[in-house]
Amino acid sequence: MEAMREPLPATIRITGYKSHAKEILHTLKEKYFKEIQDLEVDGQKIEAPQALSWYPDELAWHTNMSRKILRKSPLLEKFHQAIPPNLLHILILDMCAAPGSKTAQLIEMLHADMDVPFPEGFVIANDVDNKRCYLLVHQAKRLNSPCIMVVNHDASCMPRLLVEQNGKKDILFYDRVLCDVPCSGDGTMRKNIDVWKKWTTSNSLHLHGLQLRIAVRGVEQLAVGGRMVYSTCSLNPVEDEAVIASLLEKSEGALELVDASADLPGLKYMPGITSWKLMTKEGQWYSDWSEVPTSRHTQIRPTMFPPTDQEKLLSMKLERCMRILPHHQNTGGFFVAVLVKKAPMPWNRRQPKLRNKEATSFSEGAQAEEPPAEEGDGETPTEGHPCNSNAPENPPEPEAKKDGVCGPPPSKKMKLFGFKEDPFVFLTEDDPVFPPIQAFYDLSPDFPKLNVLTRTHEGKKRHLYMVSKELRNVLLNNSERMKVINTGVKVWSRNNDGEQFGCAFRLAQEGIYTLYPYIRARVINISVEDVKILLTEENPFLSRLGDDAHAQAKKLEMGSIVLRYQPDPNDPSAPQCPIELCGWRGKTSIRAFVPRNERLHYLRMVGVEVFRDKQGKKEGGAAATQEGNTEGQEEPGQEAATEQEGSDTEQNGSAESKTSDSKDV
Template identity: 40%
Template sequence: MGGNGKRKHYNKSRSKRPRQLGAKKYDENGQLIDDRNTEAGAKLGYKDIVRENKNFEEFYKAQHICPDEEFNDMIKALQLDLPASFRITGFRSHAKSLLNVIKGEYFKEFTDFQAKGGKVVVPTCLEWYPDQLAYQLNVTRKDIRREEIYFKLHNFLVAETESGNTTRQETVSMIPPLVLDVKPHHKVLDMCAAPGSKTGQLIEALHQDESTLPTGLLVANDADNARCYMLTHQAKRLQSPAFLITNHDASIMPNIYVPDPDSAEQGKNKVMKFDRILCDVPCTGDGTMRKNPDIWTKWNPSNGANLHGIQFRILKRGIELLEVGGRIVYSTCSLNPTEDEAVIARMLKETAGTMELVHIADSLPGLKHAQGLSNWVLADKKGTLFKSWEEVPEDCQNLVRPYMFPPPPGQETDNLHLDRCIRILPHQQNTGGFFVALLEKKALCPWEKQPKKDRANGKEKSATPDANGEASATDDTNGTNKEGEDKTEEPPKKKPKNVSGFRGFREDPYIYLKSDDPIGPELTNYYGLKLPVELFLSRCKDESKKNNLYFTTKAVKDIVENNTEKVKVINTGVKAWTKCENKGSECGYRIAQEGVLMMLNHITERKLYPTKQDMEIMLLNSDFESPPEIASMSAELRKQMENMNTGSVALIYCDKDKFGSELKVEIVGWKGNKSVRAYVPKNERVHYLRLIGGDVTKFEKNKFEEKKMREDAAGSEQLQEEDNAGAEQKDDKVEESNGGDDDAKKDTQQVDNN
């Protein structure tokens, strides 16, 4: 859904393959030939992207981002397709079991095939990623889809990614959340969060202690309304109640207000400051050329200068929202120092010692990287290089600004410690290019300390938007600090196009249940719910219709209820309960599978503990009309259900997996009068069957075998047709031969008669 609230209609014709191209073509190795490299494709104007750009090479050679003898290796690496990489979701209790499945089944198949002389690439563990939960496969995604040896791994990754147990993510993209070192008590902000792979890592870090709910939270923001819904889809898989998605321009992110526990005045709020902030800003993305080769043709040296301003403003706003003692990561997938070190150097100078770069290389053991640059050059669109502001011609001075150049050599430059930034270059470990810097806030920044009068009349004038989002002269009085008066005012905003001040689709309200809501006793008595009912919300304008109830932590609730008109919340809460009318249950709500991992720790009733055989029977049965009979279950499970009435149940399987690790599988089910079923989507059924060591052949399809069967069938039909044609020709010859004999007999008879 776009920012104007109108639906975009998808043009189906775009997905159709042009008839002129004919059938797909494969080379002698069975590799699909790119249409741009075929004769038919050439006639249609399909041309392969030329992965060369003279300006690009000259610009980066002048930057000395790597030793001269390695430069050609870096360019060659950028010209190759990006290898595939993935990670296992870290906060799940069965992450270790899933890792055992991957190693013991999929990777083992590769090593066995390799031992027999087969040609296959075995995934390598990323040693700098914690607990061996991330891997890189040094073949491209295209190769994985095209080669039969990888088909099982491909099917596995697709299914597990859909259910949220693995994430296919570029290797270098995993780094920024790791260096933030998020703990469960931290208040975390992801300023430019979509599409959400890094956001997922932050959620995992918040939930690293599964025995308790985090006291911290994560606010994931993105300026693009449509991408926020993509982010929602990614986050829902992780089932976190300590998470919310907002839709704002990160450079003018509004203050978020929460109750002030230290104030004697009831109902007084304060500006919430964050302990950790991820600032992965929009960039030119030339570090992603391996997966986005069209950048080769579009790249020019001035692109970085065009984005420097917005990158700096986003970082500055992030620092304003950061708690003293907190840390913020600034990262880009660009190699251009104008977007990287130039932004950091400019910020360090403006903050005048209140921000400091932190060493991060030691926190990533085994990661090959280069240090941040202390000297760089700029260029115009044509590729003309400038070493200083004095060299910039007047017609380029609107684009290239003085603050983009490196500080002059000396004590000032040394104090910036730009070498503490890290650059990941493509040739170092076969990845994309990336830049990461970690900054710590030592004290309030100079403009945060300024008295209100100075700010209103001078250097850093700003205004706080009113309830409608329009700039006003009001100023909050919260967030003071002993080291100076911290006003944390918001940058001025443009006048909104609508009354609410929000762009895009207007979300349904978030309505939390009251403490005296009758749903509370109903859930408590039936499920033994231990959570306060006030932590559950509904999303319907009609408060009488509570079809779904969502669970959030108290910290998230405080934000939602105190920022209704200031913050546009796109999504929050994990689905906990779903209404189930006329099902014969004493309770009108059943447990939702979408939130089972978070809810089962907070209920004491309606829990069943099936055997492995019971779980396998229920997971393999997907016939809604004919669920498994209770009589087919083990005696142990039947005994547990003897005195249990009809309704929703939690099915919990605890055992050791076939590799000896502790395993706990939790799913939702329904106990009827004579049957019991699992309420689990198909892709999750496959996941749970894998964990318990069940049979998953019913769900796996080998497209290569299917293709071979089709070809064999087609060959058999063709052979049969040829046999039939041969038989028909033989019959014709026999008939001709028989016809000749008859004619001869007639001629003989005629002679005799004569």
């Protein structure tokens, strides 16, 4: 309890793709960490940050700086929030994803190799709260991945999806599932003061049923051989071991609780417990279901107690659960359990037809995934449950959208609880938008045109987005039963005057790392000094560039360009990762179209000091204070090349929240 009363220390986690992350790590270690060592702020002596022993590649660091000191800088990430994703090598389904800190880590893992624009895996991030989904989108967009889809569903009733394989419809089972369920949050007392005032023993009793339903739905959607991580920020066994024990009992041997300690060397934790009692808000204790009076049966359920059969209890190996306690490594309280699916769930095995690889009837599959409710146990939804969103109205298996349009038809909007997102319209290979783009940027023949989509049926296409072929498969086959909030990364934006330069679409910085491998023209190779000039000056003259870059720019016509820095292995003082910037080649000047946060990121990477002045503005060059998407006034076409985020009817979903609890570097 003494540890609970101490403020939670700050932890720095470095995000981004691996090469950029390593460069930022080098900058932090060689510059910022050394500068803050042995400093004293408000009477508090600042110790040198230490790398977390269990986190890979030294990408997470622990410091004794208070949150108050670090709140002014985007460097704070809670230590315990970084634990669950590292237990999953490749994560696909995040059932309760908002606000998105863990989801961001999952996306980073997919893109560990920057040379692969479209990883084969993908992350489907779900949250039941529509508003929090937009916060989730805001977090995910920072990583600019074509392999993330944000959906809005009740996690306990996640719809079963179909994908097309070899001309047949198969049920989509996930290789990895993160089940970070809603909880009472009693492990967050160090950072959430309200828990001290609002916590009661009944919180866990009210949440247990929901947690179990979500966990059941998670393992139903898990592929045989796949892993699910169940986690909470609570230390109450009713929310932790009780859920795992009930899940293992229902599985009849289909699930195994595994020891994940080898995945996190250096992490201190306590094993799971096998005996616990329940207390009501009146202070009454119960150690077994048989002791609970009938009047309490609606609040207290049999699944909240440990199994009475000792042999069965021992076979569950609940000690393999991980309890992270605050005083062990100066963290918050956290619970983690890793489950492996060894066989189909028993309610699937009882209906052999549903084990066929071909999903011949979606409605049959939906019924099969619903476990039968135990007598006296209302914890899991049955076929007639009002929340069972898996079964469609029409039993026949739905066809994939032939016209490439994904999104609910008008008749479905009310049935999807106010779902009003714009459709996802995939372009065909012969779409008239491609020839001018192909010619202007000299796209390689293997450019995946079928992965390009827009968000409007009619009128001019304002933005073009790209998704991976795997997410395209999911979208085309599940448009009428999925509430998709956002997916894809923007790769091109319309330039109203661009046609006079040869192409109506300019490159978007969000998707440059996805698009660049296919671009064979309009590329200018630049030096570190050129990067500094482009990111600190709004419209530098072409002559301000180095001789080599200047000569390349003079050969190009006006219009959208790629500015690429290629690291020199013979110069260790220079950044050792590639940098790709979108820009505009004007008549006499050049401009980088890079959002403000990315500008600051790249400026720090190349050694330019960026800081806040007393008015809260960031300094480090005129352009560093700009959003990077405001129009220039000098060159024709620049105004048209401007992104007007927020007024765009084709935006990713709708207006997004500007706040986030993520404090990643």
